[in-house]
Amino acid sequence: MSEPALLESAVRRTGAPLCVGIDPIRHRLPAGDDLQVIRDFGVRIVDQLADLVPAVKIQSACYERFGPDGITVRDQLALHASQAGLIVVLDAKRGDIGVSSEHYAASAFSRPSAPADWVTISPYLGADGMQPFLEAGAAFALVRTSNPGGTALQTLLLEDGRTVAHAVADMVHELGEAHLDPDSKWSRLGAVVGATHAAEIAELRERMPKQWFLMPGVGAQGGSASDVAEAFVDGMGVLVNASRSIIYAGDPVKATQDLIQSLREVASL
């Protein structure tokens, strides 16, 4: 099976449209050797949650700050998560001119020691910057980001009545049509749509009916389970991401179970 079908299957099996983000922040973790502590933390989160959720998201930035050794730990965690049966989303927000995006796609998808199933990518360079990721794997393109600053550019109004985010959504839909998954109704090109902008979600779903939505912003950033309700298509097509509100909870298992319960009610799963 290819990536979108595998994701659908994993969400059905777990009954959890939830991805847990492993974003280690050094000062919130115990004392000890930086990278050893970060690796142990990530491994523990994976081991605690592997039976509950379909996927983890690994925020590359948290590891890259430690240089090559940080990348090694990032890759080890991706491998550990994959071996635990989890789908791995590499949150790297990469994107460049075509020839350079090919290298980034190879980095994400062609190294057996560091398996990623999906990678997050930037749409600013257009289709030729995104295409290489779809030829080598699957990707979520940034459409409407969860952070406050994203609004400045993404909600600007075009002369044709669309917002910039709508135009990117249409671009993602169009490019996605050329990369439909033969094993499901989804495209290999998904979209990042922040849960913090609940009022905009229905319109974005209408423009992107075949995109899996990766939805950050639930939890620490202020979004709630009910905010993502309109993103579901027959109870499917949504992967909410929660990072800090789960991994730094006193009891990550309970925090995960509670959020899954809320999401199930919303998705009618």
Next chain:
Amino acid sequence: MSEPALLESAVRRTGAPLCVGIDPIRHRLPAGDDLQVIRDFGVRIVDQLADLVPAVKIQSACYERFGPDGITVRDQLALHASQAGLIVVLDAKRGDIGVSSEHYAASAFSRPSAPADWVTISPYLGADGMQPFLEAGAAFALVRTSNPGGTALQTLLLEDGRTVAHAVADMVHELGEAHLDPDSKWSRLGAVVGATHAAEIAELRERMPKQWFLMPGVGAQGGSASDVAEAFVDGMGVLVNASRSIIYAGDPVKATQDLIQSLREVASL
């Protein structure tokens, strides 16, 4: 001196508004151990050109595809270039929500073994995604990229008559005002403006008078020295980037000298 003043000083000293991009592509290099060949190639380019140009641009993607060991080579080349007196532009096109951009900024600017002076960043997440890079170093934000696909999004017309690229230019100008360099007239926030869109350059310069322009697209992508003429402000403020047309030339030194000569005529340096 801070980054923009150092860049101006280096461009004046060399009389060369030119940055050479070290984008190693494996199949264009000799046989041998991948990373050894890539390291030797980069070191040789640096050694050949260090007295001719003010800066090199290191395309992170080319190294990341080799995983942690590739990052090690990327970092070694940055250190070697810096020790050779060159300004280092890390071409990484990073950008995320604020807390994650802080990690990327730390990766670029806070590791003594891998010194970067400038990093390329994406504007799609807005000011809070770019800010951390300006607090820790200096950055070129993507405004108008050199690739064909960039046109789809960047030239869309807004209801107020601006294009998306103009709106990003205005955002970059505004954010840049809060990060002016005390040692020069420039901002710590520069802009990537492709040399392949000559007709759009004058307008972008008008909107961004205090931004250093990093201008890719000359050479292999089809732009020429004369295409960037309108980007200069009193002969300064432009760093043309050429990668493949220099590093894969039969004689990289001569290719560099020839391009510098063309740029000097255009800039009236």
